[in-house]
Amino acid sequence: MLALCCMSAVLGFADEPAVVFTPRQQRRILQHSPVPAVPDDPTNDWDRDPAAAHLGQALFFDAGFSRNGQVSCATCHGPMIAWTDAQPLATGLETGTRHSPSLLNVAHQRWFFWDGRADTLWSQAMHPIEHPGEFDASRIEYVRRIHSDAAYREAYESLFGPLPPMDDEQRFPRDARSDSPAWAAMAETDRDQVNRAFANCSKSVAAYESRLRSVESPFDVFVEGLRQDDETKLAALTASEQRGLQLFVDEAGCRQCHSGPLFSDFEFHNIGIPTGHGGAPRDPGRFDGLAHVQRSPFSAHGPYSDDPDGARARRTASIVQGQEHWGSFKTPTLRNIERTAPYMHQGQFDRLEDVLAFYNTLEDMQLQDHHQEMVLKPLELTDAQLADLAAFLRSLTSPLPPKSLMGPVDPRTGKPPSEPIEGP
Ligand code: HEC
Numbered sequence: 001m002l003a004l005c006c007m008s009a010v011l012g013f014a015d016e017p018a019v020v021f022t023p024r025q026q027r028r029i030l031q032h033s034p035v036p037a038v039p040d041d042p043t044n045d046w047d048r049d050p051a052a053a054h055l056g057q058a059l060f061f062d063a064g065f066s067r068n069g070q071v072s073c074a075t076c077h078g079p080m081i082a083w084t085d086a087q088p089l090a091t092g093l094e095t096g097t098r099h100s101p102s103l104l105n106v107a108h109q110r111w112f113f114w115d116g117r118a119d120t121l122w123s124q125a126m127h128p129i130e131h132p133g134e135f136d137a138s139r140i141e142y143v144r145r146i147h148s149d150a151a152y153r154e155a156y157e158s159l160f161g162p163l164p165p166m167d168d169e170q171r172f173p174r175d176a177r178s179d180s181p182a183w184a185a186m187a188e189t190d191r192d193q194v195n196r197a198f199a200n201c202s203k204s205v206a207a208y209e210s211r212l213r214s215v216e217s218p219f220d221v222f223v224e225g226l227r228q229d230d231e232t233k234l235a236a237l238t239a240s241e242q243r244g245l246q247l248f249v250d251e252a253g254c255r256q257c258h259s260g261p262l263f264s265d266f267e268f269h270n271i272g273i274p275t276g277h278g279g280a281p282r283d284p285g286r287f288d289g290l291a292h293v294q295r296s297p298f299s300a301h302g303p304y305s306d307d308p309d310g311a312r313a314r315r316t317a318s319i320v321q322g323q324e325h326w327g328s329f330k331t332p333t334l335r336n337i338e339r340t341a342p343y344m345h346q347g348q349f350d351r352l353e354d355v356l357a358f359y360n361t362l363e364d365m366q367l368q369d370h371h372q373e374m375v376l377k378p379l380e381l382t383d384a385q386l387a388d389l390a391a392f393l394r395s396l397t398s399p400l401p402p403k404s405l406m407g408p409v410d411p412r413t414g415k416p417p418s419e420p421i422e423g424p
């Protein structure tokens with residue numbers, strides 16, 4: 001165990017005043033590192049299966065599933081920019097109303113999307129396919145493409161067993177979007193088969209996404225140094241970064257919400273940031289997200305989950321929607337924040353400095369009504385302190401995952417394709 005109780009760590013450099021962390025600050029700092037292994041997802045029996053991850057990686061980078069053949073998951077979650085798109089609002093077939101989050105370390109989350117309208121990583125992956133602004137495709141055409149492509153079909157069937165006979169267009173009509181009369185007219189068992197195959201593909205995509213880890217930052221080396229009382233490791237953070245860290249865990253109150261190793265409580269808050277469109281907020285956030293996830297057939301308690309009675313499922317079922325959820329959004333992780341500009345659910349802020357300026361003054365804060373939590377107070381930090389805080393946040397940047405995860409692969413082998421993967 002640690003011998004932190006009776007000493008204050010004095011960490012400094014010859015030419016700068018030393019940073020002295022109190023024992024309480026040290027205990028708080030230790031809570032932010034290391035990042036544990038990715039938790040198992042019992043709702044997805046394939047989440048650790050390497051072959052599923054290969055299929056998922058191929059699907060992730062394949063634009064052939066979108067209506068215009070040009071949009072893939074990587075369009076908005078580009079590996080070269082930390083699996084995000086550097087735009088305020090995402091654009092697939094149309095421009096949407098929310099900002100694309102980074103997918104680094106995404107498998108640690110318990111709710112997905114800014115409003116948490118998916119409760120598993122695999123069910124999240126189904127949404128973009130049918131979203132009119134993203135892929136604008138349908139699950140039936142998605143599964144048909146898997147069926148008609150030899151490489152996909154082989155990879156799929158070796159994992160999940162036979163696909164439904166998608167070439168029977170009487171039973172599986174073309175263009176039977178899941179909101180259309182043609183879909184409603186299909187036999188229930190056929191709809192179920194399509195849903196299951198679509199869910200299986202999405203479980204493969206989730207198996208790939210759960211490998212997108214980026215967790216070893218200078219900050220983590222520093223924390224190791226604190227644990228081991230190792231001066232070389234403690235030097236991983238400059239004096240300015242250490243002063244920023246001290247503000248973060250104490251005076252600035254950031255850890256109330258940006259807590260734990262991922263710097264997020266994974267809960268929803270309304271921090272009243274000015275809207276991207278000007279004027280009052282229109283986005284209900286968690287209020288609608290909760291209603292959606294509770295009635296979705298693809299939720300953790302639904303028939304396509306591999307653990308419908310488990311903890312995740314019980315949590316989804318037990319939350320009661322309340323007015324306090326209106327306008328609240330999930331606390332984002334702060335790891336790799338330097339790479340994921342712009343910031344907030346509408347990409348309202350271009351730079352980290354702009355985010356900190358908001359917390360510092362709460363200027364233009366959008367107050368709603370008495371339901372809004374009032375945790376935030378203007379920080380009133382000096383410019384030098386704000387610079388320290390920004391420097392600390394930039395010390396949360398880690399090496400990106402291996403190159404082998406950064407591009408399209410052959411769905412059967414996980415190797416870069418020697419020739420383009422054939423379309424249908
Ligand atoms: C048109 C751009 C676009 C495309 C294409 C797209 N996404 Fe996203 N993604 C977004 C946006 C925007 C959000 C946040 C939306 C929201 O909260 O309502 C998001 C959210 C997510 C999240 C939740 C992350 C979190 O922190 O909650 C995951 C995971 C994700 N996308 C994976 C995927 C996968 C897998 C695909 C392909 C099947 C995909 N995305 C396709 C834009 C896109």
Ligand code: HEC
Binds near residue numbers: 253255273334345
């Ligand atoms: C009451 C909870 C809460 C507190 C306290 C808080 N934050 Fe946040 N933070 C959030 C939420 C929620 C968001 C997303 C808000 C949105 O998009 O509507 C966010 C967004 C951010 C972002 C943008 C992240 C991104 O990827 O878009 C940064 C950076 C950030 N906070 C840093 C801080 C710092 C630094 C502090 C301390 C000065 C702090 N936060 C205090 C809840 C909080």
